[in-house]
Amino acid sequence: MALxxxxxxxxxxxxxxxxxxxxxQNFISANLANAETPGYIPTNLSFEGELKEALKNxxxxxxxxxxxxxxxxxxxxxxxxxxxxxxxxxxxxSIGKDGNGVELENEMGKLVENQILYNATVQIVSKQFESLxxxxxxxx
Amino acid sequence: xxxxxxxxxxxxxxxxxRTRMNLISSNIANANSTRTQEGGPYxxxxxxxxxxxxxxxxxxxxxxDGAAGVKKVEVAQIREDQSPPRMQYDPTHPxxxxxxxxxxxxxxxxxxMVDMISxxxxxxxxxxxxxxxxxxxxxxxxxxx
Numbered sequence: 001m002a003l004x005x006x007x008x009x010x011x012x013x014x015x016x017x018x019x020x021x022x023x024x025q026n027f028i029s030a031n032l033a034n035a036e037t038p039g040y041i042p043t044n045l046s047f048e049g050e051l052k053e054a055l056k057n058x059x060x061x062x063x064x065x066x067x068x069x070x071x072x073x074x075x076x077x078x079x080x081x082x083x084x085x086x087x088x089x090x091x092x093x094s095i096g097k098d099g100n101g102v103e104l105e106n107e108m109g110k111l112v113e114n115q116i117l118y119n120a121t122v123q124i125v126s127k128q129f130e131s132l133x134x135x136x137x138x139x140x
Numbered sequence: 141x142x143x144x145x146x147x148x149x150x151x152x153x154x155x156x157x158r159t160r161m162n163l164i165s166s167n168i169a170n171a172n173s174t175r176t177q178e179g180g181p182y183x184x185x186x187x188x189x190x191x192x193x194x195x196x197x198x199x200x201x202x203x204x205d206g207a208a209g210v211k212k213v214e215v216a217q218i219r220e221d222q223s224p225p226r227m228q229y230d231p232t233h234p235x236x237x238x239x240x241x242x243x244x245x246x247x248x249x250x251x252x253m254v255d256m257i258s259x260x261x262x263x264x265x266x267x268x269x270x271x272x273x274x275x276x277x278x279x280x281x282x283x284x285x
Contacts, residue, residue: 018280019142021276022142022143022146022276023142025142025143025146025269025272025273025276026142026145026146026149026194026210027209027210028269029145029146029147029149029150029153029210029266029269029270029273030149030191030194030211032150032153032262032265032266032268032269033149033150033152033153033156033211033212033213033266033269034153034189034191034211035153035262036156036157036160036189036213036262037190037191037213038188038189039191040191040211043209087209104261104262104265107265108265108268111268111269111272112272114272115272115275115276118276118279119275119276119279122276122279122282122283123279125283126282129283
C-alpha cells in the first residue's frame with residue numbers, strides 16, 4: 001500500500017476541516033469582541049458547500065487538459081487543498097440603531113457549533129491514527 | 141496554529157469591556173460630584189469602540205492569511221456626555237449658583253446599571269470564546285499523546 005493510500009482523502013479532508021474551523025473561530029471571536037462596536041457587521045467563514053463540492057469532484061480519475069480547447073473535467077484543479085472558504089457577512093435580522101449587526105445568542109450558538117464540530121473532527125483524526133496503529137501492530 | 145489570533149481578538153474584547161466597566165464605575169462613583177479638576181460638575185464618560193484589523197506586527201508576517209478580515213476591538217476614544225447637568229435647588233450648597241441651583245452630574249444611575257449588566261455579559265461572551273479557543277487548541281495537542 002502506497003503512503004498515499006494510508007494518508008488518503010479522509011485525513012486530508014479532516015485536516016482541511018480543522019484548518020477552516022480554526023479560522024472560523026477567529027471570526028466568531030471577532031464578532032463577540034465587537035458585540036458593542038457601532039456599525040460592525042458580523043462576518044463568518046463559509047466553507048461547508050465548497051468542501052462538499054471538492055469532495056464530490058475528487059473521484060473519476062484525472063483527465064489532463066492537453067489542448068486549450070478541451071473542456072476540463074468537473075472538479076479538475078478544485079481539490080481539497082484549494083478550498084479556502086468565503087468570508088460572508090451575517091448580520092442579525094434587525095440591526096440596532098448604532099448599525100451593529102451582532103446578535104449575542106446567534107454568535108454563541110455558532111461558537112458552540114464550531115467548537116463541537118472541531119472537537120469531533122479531532123476525535124476522528126485520533127481514531128484514524130489509532131486504527132492505523134492497530135493495523136501496523138497486527139494485534140490489539 | 142491560528143488560535144492565537146482568536147485569543148488575541150477575545151482579549152481585545154475583554155480589555156475594551158473592562159475599560160467600559162471602569163468608566164461605568166467612575167460614573168456611578170461620581171454621580172453626585174459637583175467639583176472636578178476641569179471645573180464644573182462631573183460629566184458622564186462613555187467609551188467609543190471601533191473595529192480594527194486583527195493583523196499587524198510580527199504575526200501578520202508569519203501568518204499568510206489566517207487572520208485576514210478578522211477584526212478586533214479597540215477603545216478609539218473616551219467621550220464626555222455633553223448633555224446639560226441636572227439642576228437641583230439647594231441654596232445652602234457651597235456650589236449653588238446665584239439662584240440657589242446646584243449643577244449635578246448628568247449621570248443617570250439606572251442607565252449606568254443597565255450598561256453595567258450589558259458590559260458584564262459582553263465580557264463573559266469574550267471569556268467563553270477564549271475558553272472555546274483554548275479547549276480546541278488543547279484537543280489538538282491531545283492528538284500527540
